[in-house]
Amino acid sequence: MKKIGISAGLYINNKTFNDYKMTCVANNYMNAVILAGAIPFVVPCIANEEMMEEILKTLDGIILSGGEDFSPKFYGEEVLDKCGDITPERDEADVLLARKALELKIPILGICRGSQILNVVSGGSLYQDLSYCEEKVILKHQQGKNQALATHKVQIEENSILQELYGEEIWINSFHHQAVRVLADSFKVTAKSTDGIIEGFESVLKDHFMIGLQWHPEMMATRGNQDMIRLFMKFVEKL
Template sequence: MRPIIGISTSENNNENTLSHQYVKAVTKAGGIPVILPNIAEHHELESLTNMIDGLLLSGGGDIDPTFFGEEPHPKLGLIRPNRDEFEMYMIKDMLRMDKPILAICRGCQILNIAAGGDMFQDIYSQIDEDLLQHTQVAPISHGSHFVHVKEGSLLHQITKVQKFKVNSFHHQANRHIATGFQISGTASDGIIESIESTVHSFVLGLQWHPEGMLPNGDQHAKAIFQSFLDACKKS
């Protein structure tokens, strides 16, 4: 049986939207993608988490800072509270059941917040150091900076390297990592690029977009999705 993968969506003008690259990535790796609306009735979500074998948290807009005890920074962008609440519920239930999660870009941040961590609302105004360009103007398929990988981490086991190039499309980033998680990848300027659970079988958050690098045959992106689907087959 091919595992069923729930993929979270963005909201725009009363529509749920999702890049088809996520669907293609899951399908190519051997899964059946199911696109998830941002359901407000939380009492109905347990049947949804029971149905899916894995959760893919997609990228998108900014996150409501009140979820981690802060108020809006002047550089905070558009937020969708319904999406935040839906994803946080899904994350907590998937963690409870120890089902695999792959969290991408914004997904990496909401994963950390749902588990008890926090984040920078805007890295360029909240960090007093020179930073790389984390919102690249190059195509999504282009790796614009390096990620340095923690030896022995899940990310290291998947990619089998300690340094590789990734794309970058974010102005927010994780700050304090939740208990039970570790940092497994950083940019050369210290921005957290990857987090992972140390107590679950497969929970991996990536600040970049591996689905966008797949069309050019990026082997690390391919390995990430294949490892996620392999874990979902076992869940």
């Protein structure tokens, strides 16, 4: 069976002890990998290059998971007023993981924050908040607590993996206030919301399979959404 590493978040619990840090991954990611017929592994939140290389040697693919806002310093900007909470330790670890996976050409699925990191590490940039977009954003991209609910649709580009899976459009969930601004040259846009936000992209490099998604397919897949389960199955198929 294929082995997929999932980037961990860094949860800080100050209720039990001061500055008590825990490495963790939401069960949604692990269960989605299992549903797709692969074995999930947690990639710890460490920024040690030698250790990260050794971890990646044992894996067939990587999921860059979602989470808090990604520091704008990585795309050359200062923090603006509407940028949210940042966890520097996780940023450093995720950037290292993404860079090493790119160097080793390990297949990558980036989800929400993970897709943003994949884009930035490849040379792209982000909107620190959707209110900073040049075009007016009218859809609700931060939908609330119902993880499985599809709240808006995305329009899918031709000649893409998403088109192969879903055709011209699909309804998705949405939990973000940041988004891709400039897409890196190694990717092409494969899905946009009806108000123009980039919701999906994939690699133009024939020798490296990569997909970035702004929504959370793992939340929908683990609650019985067959379309999203097929997405994870397609990822495993490409490993």
